[in-house]
Amino acid sequence: METELPADAPRLAAASSPVLKVSNLVVEHRNRSTGEVFRAVDDVSLCVHAGESVAIVGESGSGKTTLAMAATGLGPRGEGDIQLLGRSLGKIGRKELRALRPEVQVVFQDPHGSLDPRQSVRSGLHELRALQRERTSWTSDEDLLEQVRLGEEILDRYPHQLSGGQAQRVCIARALLMRPRLIVADEPTSGLDVSVQADVLKLLKEARATTGSALLLISHDLAVVSSVCDAVHVMYRGRVVESGPCKTVFKDPQNDYTRELLAAMPGARWRARR
Numbered sequence: 001m002e003t004e005l006p007a008d009a010p011r012l013a014a015a016s017s018p019v020l021k022v023s024n025l026v027v028e029h030r031n032r033s034t035g036e037v038f039r040a041v042d043d044v045s046l047c048v049h050a051g052e053s054v055a056i057v058g059e060s061g062s063g064k065t066t067l068a069m070a071a072t073g074l075g076p077r078g079e080g081d082i083q084l085l086g087r088s089l090g091k092i093g094r095k096e097l098r099a100l101r102p103e104v105q106v107v108f109q110d111p112h113g114s115l116d117p118r119q120s121v122r123s124g125l126h127e128l129r130a131l132q133r134e135r136t137s138w139t140s141d142e143d144l145l146e147q148v149r150l151g152e153e154i155l156d157r158y159p160h161q162l163s164g165g166q167a168q169r170v171c172i173a174r175a176l177l178m179r180p181r182l183i184v185a186d187e188p189t190s191g192l193d194v195s196v197q198a199d200v201l202k203l204l205k206e207a208r209a210t211t212g213s214a215l216l217l218i219s220h221d222l223a224v225v226s227s228v229c230d231a232v233h234v235m236y237r238g239r240v241v242e243s244g245p246c247k248t249v250f251k252d253p254q255n256d257y258t259r260e261l262l263a264a265m266p267g268a269r270w271r272a273r274r
């Protein structure tokens with residue numbers, strides 16, 4: 001006898017399968033001064049599920065950005081398998097990759113560098129809407145800005161007329177407009193004034209809760225990570241040396257390098273205990 005599947009079976013299956021699954025990823029770069037090829041990402045595997053918030057931490061140069069860009073199909077893909085929303089990036093064509101693009105939105109460190117200086121906030125949003133009419137019709141510009149706690153007077157401003165915090169909120173709003181399944185935030189607060197960093201992080205957390213998107217947060221700041229993420233992967237020289245729930249890793253680190261990172265950020269361990 002055939003068992004009948006519930007009507008929402010495909011949706012349930014999609015929700016439980018990972019948004020991003022990286023298996024044994026290796027990405028090489030060529031050292032610009034010596035010409036030598038080295039592994040910026042060395043045999044890394046990780047998973048991000050729907051609604052989950054996962055951090056990649058490590059010192060500068062440990063390979064965090066290279067990993068995130070490869071994993072989202074925005075940088076050199078290297079070797080290994082990357083599955084985005086169940087599609088293997090190595091096996092799909094350009095057209096399918098283009099169709100997946102809106103599902104992954106990246107918020108970069110430098111908000112002013114991410115915005116077109118010749119476009120007002122309104123015309124930037126208009127351009128995104130024109131590219132993805134159906135996907136972006138769920139909200140008005142005014143309501144979207146309200147979600148990132150910006151007033152509608154911002155709509156007619158150009159990037160140079162925005163503070164760093166405002167510009168980063170605009171970048172988050174642009175990402176939210178697409179209703180992505182995954183938001184990748186690469187050091188989203190490190191270029192900002194300390195006074196607005198907490199606000200921007202709170203926004204990212206809220207955005208995740210309201211849209212249900214997963215978050216992959218890249219940071220060298222363990223305090224930031226412990227306040228936003230469920231799970232963490234610690235990278236050192238291209239390799240993931242420790243992974244686990246933030247609370248466990250920060251409270252009881254097993255790896256010497258994680259201990260060193262924590263020692264450099266005494267606040268993080270305290271926060272993890274709360």
Ligand SMILES: Nc1ncnc2c1ncn2[C@@H]1O[C@H](COP(=O)(O)OP(=O)(O)OP(=O)(O)O)[C@@H](O)[C@H]1O
Nearest residue numbers: 029030031032040059060061062063064065066067
């Ligand atoms: N396009 C590139 N060509 C050559 N080398 C690169 C390239 N991009 C990154 N690298 C090198 O690869 C290594 C990893 O860089 P990556 O930016 O991924 O590290 P990161 O952990 O994100 O660092 P940061 O926190 O400073 O952004 C570094 O040694 C970097 O200099």
